[in-house]
Structures are given as C-alpha cells and as structure tokens.
Amino acid sequence: METFHNKQGYKRIFKENKLTLGLFIPIEAYSGSIPSMEKHIQMAQKAEELGFGALWVRDIPLFDPYFGDVGQIYDPWIYLGYLTAHTKKITLGTGSIVFPLRHPIHLAKAATSIDQLSKGRLVLGIASGDRQVEFPAFNINIPSRGEAFRETYYYFKQLLNEDFPMIDSQVGQIHRNAGVLPKPYHSSDIPLIITGSSRQPFDWIAANGDGWMYYPRSIHQQSLSVQAWREATSTFKPFLQSLYIDLTEDPDTEPSPIHLGFRLGRKHLIHFLKSLEKIGVNHVMLNLKYGQRDAEKVMEELANEVLPHFPSFD
Template sequence: MRFGLAPPNYARWFDRTAIADVCTHAEQVGFDSLWFGDHVVLPRAEADVFGNAYLDVFPLLGHVAALTDRITLGTNVLVTPYRNPIVTAKEVATVDQLSAGRLVLGIGVGHVRGEFDALGVPFDERGRRTDEYLEAMRVLWEQDCATYQGRWVSFRDVCPLTRPVQQPLPILVGGDGPRSMRRALQHGAGWAPGQGTVDQLEHKIDQLRAMASDAGAPCPPVVARWLIHPIVAGAPRPPIPHRGELRRPRLDPAEAREQLDRINALGVSEVIVDIPAHRESYRATIDLLAEQILR
C-alpha cells in the first residue's frame, strides 16, 4: 500500500517557504505522493470548514513539480465543472510534462452550491458536465488533431499543442455514492471515496466491488483519504473545538497502525494521509507518521 500526504493548500501559512519545506521533506522521508484540493471561492458561512485560503491547484502543482524529483503529484479532487475543459486539458498536460509524467488527476463533481452560483455554473448539471468534460479532455490528451461534439463542449480539428507524457493519464473519480462508483467504472478510472471511518470505508468498497461484478468489470483501484491527528503515546486528548477538525480523531501510533492494518486488508491501493494544518507542528507530525506509523 502506498502512502500520500495532503498538504494544506487551504491554509494561509502554506506559502512559498512552507510549500518547499513540507513537500521536499515529505519526499525525503518516503511519502509516495502529494495531493492538493480545489476551491475557487466559498460561501462565507462555510469558509471556516474548508480553511482560510486556497492556492490555485495548477500553479501550485507546477511549483511543486520543480521542487521535487520522484514523488507523484495529484488532485483530490479537481472540481471538473468549474473550468473550461479545453483550458483544463492543457493545464493538466502542462503539469504532466513539467513533472516528467508524475501527475494523477483526481476529479469530482463538486458539492458547494454557493461556489457554483458564484461561478455561474448550474449546480444540478454538475454530474453530466463532469462526464462530458472528461470525455472531451481525453480526446485532447490522446490526439494531435482532435474533434469532439457534446452538449456543452464542441470543437473540430483543433491542435491541443500540449499532451501529457503519460498515455493514458491516470484518473481518479472522487465521491462517496453509487454515481461516483459508476463514473469510475464508466471511465476506467480509480475511485477516491470521501472521508469517513474505516467501517464506512469497508461498506463503500463492498458496494464498489458488487457494482463492478454486476458490470463484468474489474474493481477500480481505491485511493482512500485518511483523516488523522497523530499523537505520541500517552499524550492528552482535549476536546476538539473546531468543527472542521471533528472528523479527525486523535490516535497514538499503536491505534493508528491498527487502523492502517484494517485499511490495508480492504485492498486499498493508496492512503492519502490528512493531518491537522498547524504550522508549528506540521513537519513534526510528518516525522511522527514516517517514523512510528507508516513503517
């Protein structure tokens, strides 16, 4: 099982200096991948759950590609309906080129209605747009002269100018419900479920396997996000005051390894570790993970 890290591009302190420190250190201590989220704007009432900032994912990925050598770079997830797919296809291909083929594109339909409203994108069309946008992007990634005709995207005999190093480009579909599972099967992609307990993850994977069996298709690889607040053995566990941290349980190394053993037994191919975004302790938490948990 591979291990990824989800650095906090949603935190103001994750600036130029912190990006270099966190990402290069994660590579040095043996993480396999780095994953970044995607939001453009947020409704004020929900902003504190998502963080106090959001670096745009494509410039960030290009910057991290220049700082690192071997580690995989990914989106978990890019909200696909937000952007023109022709532009997105080129941004994705550019990052894959600059990283020498290290990009995994995690896509999602989005769920923050107020963000869709601000961007002028119909919320109720987001699933169908995501499917069409992905189809159109794949045509642009795979052909030197591309043509596509859809409901929202149409082009004929265009030259994409930049194509990914990886053919095909690895895709993950993010989401929790049957629609995201069907989307992963439809597009021959991996599946990235949302946050939850190990019991919930087990139920979701059972559902995914049943759907794959019914479709006569192989079960997609699963890349699971693991929210955790690692603590040293015997450390105090005060109440968690912030609503954005409530789903991140405090676990000592033995408890964390027990959870990881259960996740591994489910056949998960990669775990994306999501730790508290505290500037003063972030690097120390990476070391605690590397030395006492992910070994």
C-alpha cells in the first residue's frame, strides 16, 4: 500500500506473504479480570529488544466483572503516549479503539498526536464494540452502533486528510475554517485496521479498511476468511488475528484448546504459525494471559526459538 510505505509502524509488521508476531499488553499471566501491571514498561522494552514486531493495547473504558478481562487497565491513549516515550522502534497498535464511544475530533487529536510523537509507529485497530454495559453508560443506543461506527469513521478520515474539512454528520458539523492538528507523521493518514464485522457489510470493510483484524479460528476456517479478504481487496491489505497461548516447558507438548487459543509446546506453535503464514495471515498478536509459566521466561523462549522464523522488518 503506497499510502503507508513510509509509516514505520506499518512497514515493520506487514509484508505480503509474510507473518510477524506482536504481544498484547499486559505481558503477564494472570487469573481473573485484573492484571498486576508489574514491570509492564520493562516488559514492553524487553519485547522491543528481543525483536517482537508490535505491542498492542486495548480500549476498555469500564470494568465489567462478568466480561472477564480489563486489558492493560490504563486509558489507551495515555498509555500509548507512555509507551511512545519508553520505546524507540516497535510498532504501537490498538486492538481495538471502540469508535462509537468517542467523538471523532478527540479520536483524531489523540491518534495524530501519538503518530507524531512516535514518528509514525501507530497502527490503529478500530471496532464497533462488544461490551453491552458500555453503550448505555455513554448514552448510545446499542442497535445504532454500526451506523455510529461509520459516521465516526468518515468524520475521522476527513479530519486527518483535509486541512479545513466541511463536515455535516450526525455526530457533528464543521462549516467554517477549522481543522485538527497535528497531522499524521510521514503521510496524510494512519493505517486503520477494522476488527471483525464492526457491524458493517464485508464489502464496506474491504473498501474502507487498511487491513482486517479477525478472531482465532482453525486453519481451515481461517483460510476461508483470508481467501474472502484477498478476493474482496484489489491491493495488498494485511490480515491479522489474535492468539492466546499457554506455552509449556516441554517443546513437544501437543496442542490442547484454551480460550481463543492453545496450550502447547513451541514446536507445535511454530508449526501452527507457519500454517497461518501459508494461508496468508500477516500478523499474530500473542496474548499470555492464560499462561502457567513466568511471562518473561515465555517471552525469552519465544524470542529465541520462535521469532527467528517470523522476523519483523526493521
């Protein structure tokens, strides 16, 4: 994609027919909903030093004890700013910012600020949201969130791409000289990776997304998703997925299912990731939440034994 060939965050993790690896923050194993966040910056810096392609943060405004996870706890924009100051080259991604819950001006101001301060390292995963408790709290009608997602998307794109946009939207109007600064770093845009369906038609996602983030599936099921994505897009747009892993000390442990992933040894993990690469998956976001080993040791094993097969593009 020519638009993003100079974007450091994009080009570090995305290349046609290649797969790279990133890590969800917090990089720790924990039970329940709330992580400790101990040594979280040291772990992020170590991930960069070890050669992981990206760090991913989540957007979870409210603690819902019935949902099972609050991600990194901190506000994603403030936390991305903190990560920007403490890292140098690793891609900073969101998985994902819930667009209907925020005004597009706030989104544009925050995203372009992070993109400038990080020198183009931001990859923005976006979604319509899936936590039912959030929408009434924000006074948003749950059935209308698909429309709200589109309206916010169009408004956001205009703010990034035009100096003084004329906007007449259900979420706001700009009818005189006004715009958002800063603009994105090294480009007039920021890569927008759409998550799941985001309550949109598939053709709309293919036309308007700069990539597609999907959920873990079997190799056969995921190959069908990737094939549909490639057929719907005329130029290369990356396909991403998350994967929870509980990496065992025994490298030969056969895979057994856990929530959205597997408990397995590294040999089977490498085989599974190579299968994903073969069908066209371009980036896998590993999540260590359900691990039974120390996350730092797991990260080191991944870096020494797995990452060499799936290097990022410095």
